Amino acid sequence: MDRxxxxxxxxxxxxxxxxxxxxxxxxxxxxxxxxxxxxxxPVARVLGPWQEWMERWPTPxxxxxxxxxxxVAAWGRLGYPRRxxxxxxxxxxxxxxxxxxxxxxxxxxxxxxxxxQYTAAAILSFAHGGRAVVLDTNIRRLLARVEGGxxxxxxxxxxxxxxxxxxxxxxxxxxxxxWAASSMELGALVCTARSPRCxxxxxxxxxxxxxxxxxAHEGPPRKPQAWHGTDRQxxxxxxxxxxxxxxxxxxxxxxxxxxxxSQAERCLSGLLDDELxxxxxxxxxx
Numbered sequence: 001m002d003r004x005x006x007x008x009x010x011x012x013x014x015x016x017x018x019x020x021x022x023x024x025x026x027x028x029x030x031x032x033x034x035x036x037x038x039x040x041x042p043v044a045r046v047l048g049p050w051q052e053w054m055e056r057w058p059t060p061x062x063x064x065x066x067x068x069x070x071x072v073a074a075w076g077r078l079g080y081p082r083r084x085x086x087x088x089x090x091x092x093x094x095x096x097x098x099x100x101x102x103x104x105x106x107x108x109x110x111x112x113x114x115x116x117q118y119t120a121a122a123i124l125s126f127a128h129g130g131r132a133v134v135l136d137t138n139i140r141r142l143l144a145r146v147e148g149g150x151x152x153x154x155x156x157x158x159x160x161x162x163x164x165x166x167x168x169x170x171x172x173x174x175x176x177x178x179w180a181a182s183s184m185e186l187g188a189l190v191c192t193a194r195s196p197r198c199x200x201x202x203x204x205x206x207x208x209x210x211x212x213x214x215x216a217h218e219g220p221p222r223k224p225q226a227w228h229g230t231d232r233q234x235x236x237x238x239x240x241x242x243x244x245x246x247x248x249x250x251x252x253x254x255x256x257x258x259x260x261x262s263q264a265e266r267c268l269s270g271l272l273d274d275e276l277x278x279x280x281x282x283x284x285x286x
Contacts, residue, residue: 013202014182028102028127036087064095069286086114125180131173134180138187149208151217234267248283
């Protein structure tokens with residue numbers, strides 16, 4: 001596999017086909033906000049909330065000056081509201097420990113609340129143009145096909161997969177940052193999970209999966225993530241009710257918003273434990 005040629009071709013493709021996403025023209029803080037919002041959430045759902053967030057809190061200092069409940073309320077229906085809580089905590093840490101500037105090293109980024117291995121690498125690469133292994137679902141699928149000859153990667157990244165991704169990373173910082181963005185974009189737009197557009201792929205002639213005749217996935221069946229009736233949906237219903245009630249919601253009313261009483265009580269307890277809502281004189285508030 002001629003990795004250098006693949007990188008060059010994909011980077012060239014990206015220069016002509018990249019989406020004009022607003023965080024790509026933003027500050028490091030704007031990139032960081034987008035990375036938190038894009039975790040398990042499609043780009044189309046993030047565009048509006050990201051714009052509103054940046055207009056309200058254009059810097060980490062602006063967000064850090066607010067109460068955590070304001071961040072949770074502004075998160076809207078993006079899902080996984082703990083991300084808003086963690087982003088607020090990260091903003092406080094940036095304001096207090098980094099003079100209001102998003103850190104520029106992996107070590108400092110990893111030390112921020114809510115910032116794991118992937119998010120730190122993405123911020124370093126996309127916000128600062130640094131060299132880091134960015135390994136999201138789209139990149140994993142692209143590499144599995146191009147080099148591994150497999151339709152899909154394993155359910156979660158393995159140590160060997162991280163090493164392989166490291167081997168793909170160009171030594172030059174600017175080229176490495178471009179590769180991170182371009183390989184992710186190609187996976188998102190062309191080398192998709194369900195209907196890959198191989199005729200539009202700049203590296204189709206070098207793809208091991210194509211050369212092997214597109215063999216089907218041999219691993220465990222890929223099941224869509226459940227939503228209806230789950231605790232996550234129940235928590236979302238209760239949280240959304242509180243979010244839209246600035247004067248507070250009676251506890252009993254919040255519990256009645258879900259058909260399964262015991263599940264509602266369990267989910268409300270979790271929201272209180274996670275400090276996503278608070279109880280104040282019998283009322284629930286953010």
